[in-house]
Amino acid sequence: MGLDRIQTIADLRRLAKRRVPRMAFDFLDGGAGEGLAVCENAAALARVKLQPRNLSDASVRTRSVELFGLRRSGPIGIAPVGFANVIWPHTDTILARTAHEAGVPYVLSTAASTSIEDIVKVAPDAWFQLYVSDSDEIALDMLRRAGEAGIKVVALTIDVPVPGRRYRDMRNGFSLPLKPSLATILDFALRPAWILETLRRGTPTFANYVPYMNENANAGTLAAFMASQVSPNLSPERIARLRDAWPGTFLVKGILSTRDALDAERLGADGLIVSNHGGRQLEAAPAAIDCLPEVVRAINGRIPVMMDSGIRTGADIVKAYCLGADYVFAGRPFVFGSAAAGEAGARRALDILNAEVDQTLGQIGASSMADLDESHVRPR
């Protein structure tokens, strides 16, 4: 299947699955535990039904959205994906450039394989996602580096108090250093394009952490170090300290309740991202789309409420805006694109979603994202 025959994000996923070793594909595609929360995101989005209002004039339509005082060319941005370069080499750079050229936000993960300093050379308008470990030291230094690199927006992720357990990864022996079974080695042998590209580009590292590792760090110690870089201590005092250390726009990502939303706002967040981490952390988590309306009601327009988790179509994006999202992100769809066909694939993912948004707007009689509200969805 060539890129010209790709019509949907699901097509890109299928193509990616053929090109990427199973171990890396499962890392991208899988979720917490056996994947219940991934299914829940999809099922909950499918349950939302759009209510057309066809007695209207939707002949001129725009997909642009204003967010933090800037007009973004489209309604969907690229969420932070850690260790994405293991799925396809240079994915961080590919996604950053795709978003930058399209005029939509790209969020660099703390756990990316490209450093903050290098990503801004490709996308000067990139955002940065922050994890915190038990001590503030590294997080504060990363904020300093992000500021010096010219980053304006930081998103603190709060939904990884402890690392998720993903059984697909555990069964594949996906860990660093890799512990592949014979079947896994054979599977790698069937993906020559991935192997050649990985050999050409070099083994991905956790580039943002390199300054904090000792010089002899190898993949194994880096991975152990990474696992120690999340913390179950996200007390209000810590959040307030981090907030105060960042002069720019400060977002909290991983909100699933009105309580966390109101706490984050009180502690100084400039915006929230309602997310269950794409179903990758808590297997019993509710779908992000189900939590969105109550968070939107509680925040009542005081700060932007954004959303990710499970978005696969333009209709999904439209549903999230109808339910009150001020902006929407996706993670896997863009990495499926990059794994399927590099930069052209990532661009295709964005083009597919944008075209589907435009078509959906027309079909429900709306001319812009700002037009969308709860009257466009069936009461639930």
Ligand SMILES: Cc1cc2nc3c(=O)[nH]c(=O)nc-3n(C[C@H](O)[C@H](O)[C@H](O)COP(=O)(O)O)c2cc1C
């Ligand atoms: C492979 C992978 C790695 C991720 N790494 C991070 C990360 O480092 N930091 C973070 O805040 N979210 C991370 N996420 C979650 C995404 O930012 C986002 O919340 C999620 O992918 C949205 O769901 P979707 O993939 O269904 O669009 C990751 C997601 C994936 C698929």
